Amino acid sequence: MANPSLIAGERGVDHAPPVVRLRDRARPWLYLAPLIVALVVWVYGPLVFTGVLSFMSWNLTAPHPSWLGTANYSRLVHEPQFPHAARNTLVYAVVMLPFATVVPMALAIALWKRPGRVSTVYRTLLFLPVVLAPIATAITWQFLLDPLSGLVNVVAGWFGVGAHNWLGDPSSALYSVLLITSVKVVALNVLLFGAALANLERGLLEAAALDGATEWEITRHIVLPHLRRTVVLLGMLSLVVVWPWIFANVAVLTQGGPAGSTDNVYYRLFTYAFTFFDAGTASAAAVVITGALALVLGLGLLVAGRRRRAIA
Amino acid sequence: MPSPSATTRRIVGTVGRHAFLLGATAIMILPVLWALAASFKTPGGIFDSNPLPSPATLDNYRVATRDFPVWRLLINTTVMAAGVTLLQLLIAVPAAYALVRFPPRAHRVLVALIVITLLVPPQSLIIPLFLTISHLGWRNTFPGLILPQLYGTGLAVILLRDHIRAVPSTVLGAAVLDGARPGEVLRLVLLPLLRPALGAVAILLFITAWNEYLWPSLAAPDIDHATIQPGLAAFLTQEGPEYGPLLAGSMLATLPIVAVYLLASRRVTDAFMHSGLR
Secondary structure, three states: OOOHHHHHOOOOOOOOOHHHHHHHHHHHHHHHHHHHHHHHHHHHHHHHHHHHHOOEEOEOOOOOOEEOOOHHHHHHHHOOHHHHHHHHHHHHHHHHHHHHOHHHHHHHHHHHHOOOHHHHHHHHHHHHHHHOOHHHHHHHHHHHOOOOOOHHHHHHHHOOOOOOOOOOOOOOHHHHHHHHHHHHHHHHHHHHHHHHHOOOOHHHHHHHHHOOOOHHHHHHHHHHHHHHHHHHHHHHHHHHHHHHHHHHHHHHHHOOOOOOOOOOHHHHHHHHHHOOOEHHHHHHHHHHHHHHHHHHHHHHHHHHHHHHHHHO | OOOOOHHHHHHHHHHHHHHHHHHHHHHHHHHHHHHHHHOOOOOOHHHOOOOOOOOOOOHHHHHHHHHOOHHHHHHHHHHHHHHHHHHHHHHHHHHHHHHHHOOOOOHHHHHHHHHHHHHOOHHHHHHHHHHHHHHOOOOOOHHHHHHHHHHHHHHHHHHHHHHHHHOOHHHHHHHHHOOOOHHHHHHHHHHHHHHHHHHHHHHHHHHHHHOOOHHHHHHOOOOOOOOHHHHHOHHHHOOOOOHHHHHHHHHHHHHHHHHHHHHHHHHHHHHHHHOOOO
16 A cells, blocks of 8 residues: 555645645646646537537538427437437447457466467467458458358358358348457457456466465456456446447448448437438437446446445 | 376366467457458459469559558558647646645546546547537648547546556655655656556557547548548549458558557566566
């Protein structure tokens, strides 16, 4: 633990003259001011702006918005596309969760257990999917999943599975987009779990091994508890950061189709705003999305916090 | 029942681990390898199910670099990503330092407000951000490209805060006792200690900005300031899709990032291990 007297102030505050006390009180805000300005200007301000716009009628090509009340919201609820997109979004989020947590964690632990040149090679290769341009990723999968000549169907044929139009069939398109995106999520999170593992004291494991603990017991009782915070953090962060990747794949490969099967609320929002230039409806969608996400993440934090207390 | 000997168990464990790693890695890099191979294919060959380019050609790279301003787009992307990374670090380092070393009374609320900004979906901000830079006349400018991306600064603050917390307070306390002012402690003691962590965070921020697709496509559609990610989409619309040059262009876009990673990753991970920071 840090020494409290060193946190409270760099110098003894108690007997300092008033000017020094004032400086000590002001100092944190001096260091924090640029951050506060940036977040107010680029996050909180725009959020409020979005909230106000959601009660307006504004075609972005027109000069001025006009007051509309809650009509944008009732439009979202009553037209079939948005509730449908919301259900799809839930499927996206739930299926993506293990690819953001369990899968990359297992890979990162396997890499970390035996450090060395081989692990470094794996780590470098696993990093490549993260940096392949989003649009190139989408185009590549378009070829790989091609119903006639795609490699996936060729390989599936070896196992006696008939050719399938993965992206053209409403029953498989959503899961195809999900799996394509999950490759990137896994690759990025292996890296981040690796960073969290770098902080784990190896001596602790050697001591446990000397005491006769098996590999599994070490993983179960030392490594996994060490990663709990990272799992919660990455699970929640993934609910926010995967959407740009999903967006690029949907925009290039399916445009929300076939039959709306890959549509999701973020793609809806973009369509309202930049296809129909309907800033009011798009803002209402943004408010609904942000509110729902806040609810989910808040509940998640509550559950995670309670469980941690129960264990400790 | 005799239990399997420790050696057998260890061999099974090693084989299992490698099978798992090998399988997962193969699945994950297959698309990257396919894209690399396809970037050397002829326009007809790309539709073959043979993943290898035969005959191989450099035509796609010629088209991407000669008929298309790929270098211009790469320079724009570098300026944007470097600008976003630098500004975020400049804002985040002092903020994280203050939150750890002299937290104000309200710091819990402040941290919560920072964490919330990480969880706000950027898509919900995009309309106001777009309207703001349009109003300021910042479309197709670097400030318009870079400054709104500061909405993500909270992530750098939270990551750096963890790293600064891990610096033993005795190290910084000693500097204070020697009479160093807070600014000097930050510059002369903390920053050198933080270099590996700063490197890791900088790489993460740079890659995120480099791969940004939606915001640059809205903020800078003109070629003068366009970035590579939306720029590549031009191959899909200009008189029919040109898949080969698109893939060649994206290989050129991926190369710098891989180089940065290869150069930096060894040093960053090594530094993590040896710095004594935990």
